[in-house]
Amino acid sequence: MRPFEEDFKHLNDTLQEMGALVAHSIQRSVLSIVEKNEDYAHQVIRDESRVDQMEIQIDEMVTSLIVREQPMARDMRLVVSAIKISTDLERMGDLAVHIAERALSLMMQPALPEPVNFGEIANLVESMVLSSLESFVKRDAQTARGILEMDNAVDKARHGIQRKLIELMQKDTSTIVRALDYLIVARKLERIGDHATNIAEDVIFLAQGVDVRHRVAEVA
Amino acid sequence: MAVKQPQTQMRPTTTPETSGAVQTGAPKMRAAGINFYYGKFRALHDVSLEFATNKVTALIGPSGCGKSTFLRNLNRINETLRDTRIEGEITLDGENILTRDVTEIRRRIGMVFQRPNPFPKSIFDNIIYGPRINGMLKTISAADIVEKSLRRAALWDEVKDKLRESAYALSGGQQQRLCIARALAVDPEVLLLDEPCSALDPIATAKIEDLLVGLKSQCTIVIVTHNMQQAARVADTTGFFLLGRLIEHDKTDTIFKNPSKKETEDYITGRFG
Amino acid sequence: MSRNARRNGVNAFMLGLCGVCAFVTVSTLFVILGYLVFNGATSVSLNFFTKLPLPPGKDGGGMANAIIGSAQIVIVATLIGLPIGFFSGIYLAEYGGKTFAFLVRYVADLLNGIPSIVIGIFAWTVIVVPTHHFSALAGSLALSLMLIPITARSTEQFLLEVPRSMREGSLALGANKWKTIASVIVPAARKGIMTGMILGVARISGETAPLLFTSLNNQYFSTGLSEPTASLPVMIFQRAISPYDDYHRQAWAAGLVLLALVLLANIAARTVISRGTSLPK
Numbered sequence: 001m002r003p004f005e006e007d008f009k010h011l012n013d014t015l016q017e018m019g020a021l022v023a024h025s026i027q028r029s030v031l032s033i034v035e036k037n038e039d040y041a042h043q044v045i046r047d048e049s050r051v052d053q054m055e056i057q058i059d060e061m062v063t064s065l066i067v068r069e070q071p072m073a074r075d076m077r078l079v080v081s082a083i084k085i086s087t088d089l090e091r092m093g094d095l096a097v098h099i100a101e102r103a104l105s106l107m108m109q110p111a112l113p114e115p116v117n118f119g120e121i122a123n124l125v126e127s128m129v130l131s132s133l134e135s136f137v138k139r140d141a142q143t144a145r146g147i148l149e150m151d152n153a154v155d156k157a158r159h160g161i162q163r164k165l166i167e168l169m170q171k172d173t174s175t176i177v178r179a180l181d182y183l184i185v186a187r188k189l190e191r192i193g194d195h196a197t198n199i200a201e202d203v204i205f206l207a208q209g210v211d212v213r214h215r216v217a218e219v220a
Numbered sequence: 221m222a223v224k225q226p227q228t229q230m231r232p233t234t235t236p237e238t239s240g241a242v243q244t245g246a247p248k249m250r251a252a253g254i255n256f257y258y259g260k261f262r263a264l265h266d267v268s269l270e271f272a273t274n275k276v277t278a279l280i281g282p283s284g285c286g287k288s289t290f291l292r293n294l295n296r297i298n299e300t301l302r303d304t305r306i307e308g309e310i311t312l313d314g315e316n317i318l319t320r321d322v323t324e325i326r327r328r329i330g331m332v333f334q335r336p337n338p339f340p341k342s343i344f345d346n347i348i349y350g351p352r353i354n355g356m357l358k359t360i361s362a363a364d365i366v367e368k369s370l371r372r373a374a375l376w377d378e379v380k381d382k383l384r385e386s387a388y389a390l391s392g393g394q395q396q397r398l399c400i401a402r403a404l405a406v407d408p409e410v411l412l413l414d415e416p417c418s419a420l421d422p423i424a425t426a427k428i429e430d431l432l433v434g435l436k437s438q439c440t441i442v443i444v445t446h447n448m449q450q451a452a453r454v455a456d457t458t459g460f461f462l463l464g465r466l467i468e469h470d471k472t473d474t475i476f477k478n479p480s481k482k483e484t485e486d487y488i489t490g491r492f493g
Numbered sequence: 494m495s496r497n498a499r500r501n502g503v504n505a506f507m508l509g510l511c512g513v514c515a516f517v518t519v520s521t522l523f524v525i526l527g528y529l530v531f532n533g534a535t536s537v538s539l540n541f542f543t544k545l546p547l548p549p550g551k552d553g554g555g556m557a558n559a560i561i562g563s564a565q566i567v568i569v570a571t572l573i574g575l576p577i578g579f580f581s582g583i584y585l586a587e588y589g590g591k592t593f594a595f596l597v598r599y600v601a602d603l604l605n606g607i608p609s610i611v612i613g614i615f616a617w618t619v620i621v622v623p624t625h626h627f628s629a630l631a632g633s634l635a636l637s638l639m640l641i642p643i644t645a646r647s648t649e650q651f652l653l654e655v656p657r658s659m660r661e662g663s664l665a666l667g668a669n670k671w672k673t674i675a676s677v678i679v680p681a682a683r684k685g686i687m688t689g690m691i692l693g694v695a696r697i698s699g700e701t702a703p704l705l706f707t708s709l710n711n712q713y714f715s716t717g718l719s720e721p722t723a724s725l726p727v728m729i730f731q732r733a734i735s736p737y738d739d740y741h742r743q744a745w746a747a748g749l750v751l752l753a754l755v756l757l758a759n760i761a762a763r764t765v766i767s768r769g770t771s772l773p774k
Contacts, residue, residue, distance in 0.1 A: 002490075002491075004490065005491070069490075070449060071489070072448065072452075072476050072477075072488040072489055073476060073477065073478065073479055073484075073485045073488055073489055074485060074489065075489050076476075076477065077477070077478070208478070209477055209478025210478075295665060297661055297664060297665055300660070300661065300664060323667045323668065323669050324667065326664065326665055326666065326667040327666070327667035330665065330666070331661075331665040333658055333661065333662065333665075335658060337656070337658040337659055337661070337662040338662075339659065339662065339663070339677050339681070340680060340681045341680075349663070349666060349668075349676070349677075350666035350667065350668075353666070353667065353668050353672055353676070354666075354667050399662070402662075402666070403665070403666070406666060406667060
């Protein structure tokens, strides 16, 4: 492999590594909510700085590659996607931290009278995140398109949780503080799903050279 | 040199061969089924390509891929070599150039070569050579042609005070622009450029690229280049040649962002050999 | 270290040897020149250039007729030989296909190699015998037979040195082949071609053997091309083998004049070439 090909491979591998790290953080943050696991929450917060570092590293690699190699075709698309994907991943990492912080706050308060089921939304979002990373690794546009469709299901799940929490808050005003925390968590999870969708769109561009943002229906 | 006519008369069509080509109206030039031989060696295999009017088409590919050979057939300059043979049809405005008078064809299709090749005459005489032998001086004055051509080649200001000096007193970049002016002096409809900047420094190259972009409104331009960034900068459409075949021809943006053929992508990403 | 020393030794020796040979070559010219000057300078006088030859023993004779005669013969030979040679050279360089051009080139080279006396005999057989007299014209024809291949080959050589890109540049502007040759190629090669022509003419002006059988000699001015004519080389020959000292001195003088003319032609050719080249650096 020629030196410049190794540079592109290094960029690719670093992105993959960052994706894996963020995916784990998201999983841990969900578990810290659902299982009230304090260790997981703390780990997510610790790993945050590494995620930020990797975003900077990737940006530096990209600018060097542009200046040195004037990349074309698939190389150019990799470099352009790398910036976007790393930005999305970094935002996802931030969101996982916010969820972990909410988890720590909720752990110090009593449980809600009626439990709220985060399982569905958590599974959907985790599945989207892992799928988007897999589609990046394999440059698989078909898998990526599948993710775009899951966005609606996540939306529905969040609305369901929101309704349930609003009912709870209306019935028993002492639950308001805790319910609001859970509401925020649900919003954060939905935002993570949005970022996963962005990554899926970037993978379609990377794999096929097609820009599907903001107009999914036309391209499917 | 033998010219073999195709078995069936081919009418120029307006349907583009690839999805990306943008055609409004008939193409200025069209090559159909070109096979070209140096002796027994087949240098071009079945090449078909259209050149849209007033657009720049770049031909890229590795050394020896046939892009220069193909270009040199467009004004039949390959006929001056010994033992060459061409099959197929090349049309200009729908008429086959292979059967018409070659000197008239070469007035309408001009060429600029890889290394500047000014004649051993003054700057003025270099430019007026083409118009003089084509009888154009009956209608326009020589001084007018010289000034107009030098302006089109972005060289007028630099040489207007030394038109009677030898062309060899100019720098390489200036000599090449002089050759462009000389080619433009006969008012060609098509201008062929064979790696015109390969012997020049970056600044001279930039000047020529700028003037090409300005020229295309008056002229259809075909440029062979081994510099992909140059093709990306100046060309509307780009054709990729490999081993005597045209592999892909499409809008330049498409070729460089998302080419259809693997060989094209391997070449432009530098993963070739 | 000894290998280096030996190598240096061989190097120095060979350089020295080459230098000596070069010196010998150069000094030969100066020796000849010296001899001619020493022996002939005294006889080169105004009379030499203006008077006709007188019988031995009488003073004041000259070689005016030989000078004029040589000029006549060489000029006519040039008028015949240069154009033919020039256009043949163009043909060889620009038009030659495979077989005919090869034949022409081969024949030209053969002609170059034919001994000049054979050329003389040929001209004698072909012109002098049928017309029953010696003439300047026959001499000119013989000399032109020598001038043609020289000119053709040198013209061809200089035309071929013009780069192909210049031809293509002209053709690409819509010029046909002849216009390209006439307006671009020949002007580009003109300095070399002219040099070749000057040297060719200088060469034939000193040829003796062809003239022995054709223009013969004449003690007086000749009145036309169809008469025997005096020429410097033949005069030198005649005077040199005669038993008279007078005549020997005149031969030296003629030799000096002839050599001076040839040298002048060479120098002229060099100046023409060096006064700027007509091709790009």
